[in-house]
Amino acid sequence: MLDLPALMLANAPLHAFVDWDRTAAFGQGPLGDLTVGVKANIAVRGLPWTGGMGLRREIIAERDAAVVAGLRAAGAAILGTLNMHEAALGATTDNHFYGRTHNPHCIGHTPGGSSGGSGAAVAAGLCDLALGTDTLGSIRIPAAYCGIYGLKPTHGAVSTDGLVFLGRRFDSIGPLARSLDVITRAWAVIAPGHDAGEAPFAGVVTLAGLAGVEVQPAVTAAYDRALAAIGLPTTPLALPAAPTKIRLVALAEIGRELAADIGEARVSRRGDLSPELHFVIGALEAAPLDRQLLDATRAALVEGLGENRVLVMPTAPQAAFAHTPRPPATQADFTTLANVAGLPALAVPAGTDAEGLPVGIQLVGPAGSETRLIALARALEPALGGAVPLPRI
Secondary structure (H helix, E strand, C coil): CCCHHHHHHHHHHCCCCEHHHHHHCCCCCCCCCCEEEECCEEECCEHHHHHHHHHCCCCEEECCCCHHHHHHHCCEEEEEEEEHHHHCCCCCCCECCCCECCCCEEECCCCCCCCCHHHHHHHCCCCCEEEEEEEECCCHHHHHHCCCEEEEEEECCCCCCCCCCCCCCCCCEEEECCHHHHHHHHHHHHHHCCCCCCCCCCCEEEEEEHCCCCCHHHHHHHHHHHHHHHHCCCCEEEECCHHHHHHHHHHHHHHHHHHHCCHHHHHHHHHHHCCCCCCCCHHHHCCCCCCHHHHHHHHHHHHHHHCEEEEEEECCCCCCCCCCCCCCCCCCCCCCCHHCCCCEEEEEEEEEEECEEEEEEECCCCCCCCHHHHHHHHHHHHHHHHCCCCCCC
16 A cells, blocks of 8 residues: 655655655555656646646646556556656756755755666655656766666666657666666566577676776776676777767767757746756767767777676766765766666665765666666676665654
């Protein structure tokens, strides 16, 4: 039996959910014991389908997105929609129109973004499973900051029907959960037949010197611990440019696409876009766009991983930080690579820093290797600790 009033009360200090389905109920099926929250850019019938934008505040979804329909058919109880960064273009979930979501490990800190409501809700136990979207890291960054698991699938493995797109070349819908068991169960439903088996990886690929990205000591320690636990031979991967540059070029493409999607509403409904989003779109439209660099990055990653190697990196270079107008620019430097290459990536919790805030690593595999990544993450749990429990208050 669902106790929605109790969930709403628990949600209040976090502001993870923004709209609730008051008719939510469990059904019959393999997920008939799971509660699910859905990022607000994924359609849930009868609820606002905002994409985190004031521009879409009056749009009500007439039907479920395909992935939501699949979860509902499998018996899951769809509780409602979750807060997100405006237009999915940002990594803090401090939303001008729908409010600020807090990290349940430390109120006042970001849960990450753009799927910050998804990460916060799962970490706080408001739902068993959440759907997020990942364009340049928007599932994996909240997973890392909130101490849970988050899976970005191979591009195209999960239907994006019913998604408010940010970057069609990069967007994926995927699950966040506190356990790999729930990730596995959800994966079987949202990507039926997309299973390449669990044959172990034969080698590890790394970024030499982490390609010049500055990483906090606790994150480096978690990364080193993961490499030691895997215990496979490592091979350095040469990227065609620094991760920061690759991220900026990907953002330039995304900015142009978002500008085209919004169109004349940037003028006619200017007040329905935040000043921040106006500024960011303008800056990204003016930024250099080098699609050859994106293609070269994809080729380097696909060739470097081959069929049986896994790329191990930090998820984000830092732990969660206090909500601030100037977040660190490097949050998506590592996560962007999997999106550019269209490859699956799994964010894995890996303990905490000195302040008790979660840190994480990510595993990136060849196309179609989601179940192999989950199996490797499961083998790493004794060394990395699994989902990070909330502090007692």
